[in-house]
Amino acid sequence: MQLGHDQLLGAYRRMSTIRAFEERLHDEIKTGEIGGFTHLYSGQEAVAVGICDQLTVEDKIVSTHRGHGHCIAKGCDVKGMMLEIYGRAGGLCKGRGGSMHIADLDVGMLGANGIVGGGAPQAVGAALAAKMDGNGRVGIAFSGDGACNQGTTFEAMNLAVVTKAPAIFVFENNHYSEHTGVEYAVGTANDIASRAEAFGMKVWRANGCDFFDAYAQFRDLLEYVRAGNGPAAIELDTERFYGHFEGDPQRYRGPGELDRIREERDCLKAFRKVVTDAALLTDAEMDAVDKEVGILIDEAVAQARAGADPDPATVADDVYVEYY
Template identity: 75%
Template sequence: MQLSREQLLRAYRQMKTIREFEERLHVEITTGEIAGFTHLYAGQEAVAVGVCEHLTDEDFIVSTHRGHGHCIAKGCDVKAMMKEIYGRRDGLGGGKGGSMHIADTTKGMLGANGIVGAGAPQAVGAAIATKLDGKGRVAVAFSGDGACNQGTTFEAMNMAVVLKVPAIFVFENNHYSEHTGVDYSVGTQRDIASRAEAFGMRVWRANGCDFFDSYEAMRELLEYVRAGNGPAAIEFDTERFFGHFEGDPQRYRGPGELERIRAERDCLVAFRNKVIPAGLIDGAALDQVDAEVVQLIDEAVREARAAEPPRPEDVLTNVYAEY
């Protein structure tokens, strides 16, 4: 599928925004101003954007502890996200959720989640609702190679097939479940997609370091699911450029591994190397996007630092849902 220049620029801007957001957080974490654990998404941008560029605000996603990229790709406000991570009252969650619990239901973003594998059953619940309302919406569960070993994920996939709901299971295989390599932890020879296939659903596989491959695979998958064929799954082979969490010494990495994947599997570099020689976008236009994104992230950090924290009386708000 040929994308227009505007679509290509938007996709690049989304990926670059995720990258700069995460690279800046990697620096800001060291100041001590940000509380709690933070798990960075840098390196996996092509997956989040390749998936979410096909979705609307009416479609649902459920994220993971490594959720900043999913939020940005789904259209969440970048400045409100930064305020949330800084624990500010004007953050998306009122400053009470932090990095691992960002949500924005107006964008169909049902929330990041610190529990590995917890997103899959939530997405199936949302998919049941979408099937009942008949509006053609879908629900996407993002998860990693670690979640593919969780019983909650197995139960969710089985239920999705039994009920034939429009649930999509996205597995981002970045080769490490926290500190454990996928070669050791996944018994099906690193092949996560085959596990989903065993439950009776169709599966796709894509290069998660290539936006175009990710985008096209997701396009095909969504056509299948939106046509009423039930759930589907997709495995993206990708890389994370930072540790499992900020402060992770990454002693499980091989010599030169980080340098190699940054040199050979950077989705932003791959994007430039395809669109510029093909004459689809010139380098100057992409450089302009880069500059605008850096300015946006600078503003987001500056405003987050200056924003007010939650008030004492806010501790009792948003504790229970009100109907």
């Protein structure tokens, strides 16, 4: 796999944006200005970008409660996202969704989802629509190791196989289903992909802390599905740098675990090492990107703080579908 200079710099920019967005939220939530639960994606950036960088606007994705990274990687407006998380009228969903329910249909982001395993059936629906349209597009469900235990996910995988839908099941195994370790909660432990395989679909496995492995494995999978071979799944071994939700004390973590994964399994550090060792990008170029991203996040937070709350008179808007 050979990505050009601009592609690599773009991938780094998107990963850096996700990291900066989440790290800033980690600080801003402490102010009490952001309502509701927030689940941060820091540590898993290589998965979202390695996958979404290969999609078109017409390809549809469905996210999870830990969805900010998928939104940014798929092209959602960062300032619109921040407004949404602050509950402002100018947010992508008019301030009605908040952190766990960001959506932007214009870029193929069908929505984050507060229901564990709730996205898989929606992604299969999008895949079936793509099959009927014959446009070669795909429907993708991002899921974690918790969602792999849900009946909705099982039923969606079976339906995708039966209908030969161009659906892709992405399992981000960050080793924890909320607060419970995967070794305890998942019967197949660190082999979630074998569950999808049992339904009759082809599976891939990748290191989710390595952008290049995630990109390469998903490239092969995407070619397979776009060629009309039906659904497929991929399991990516990754890490989350924060708790299940903001405020989680993480007492289930082992001694030194967080320090170890931040040092040894940081996908941004790994990316930098690969591209600088191969003289594909320079540290100066990536430092400049980080600085630009920092300015963007500062602007997004300032705009969100100053944003207007939704008008109470519009509380019933967008609740029901209107047919004409």
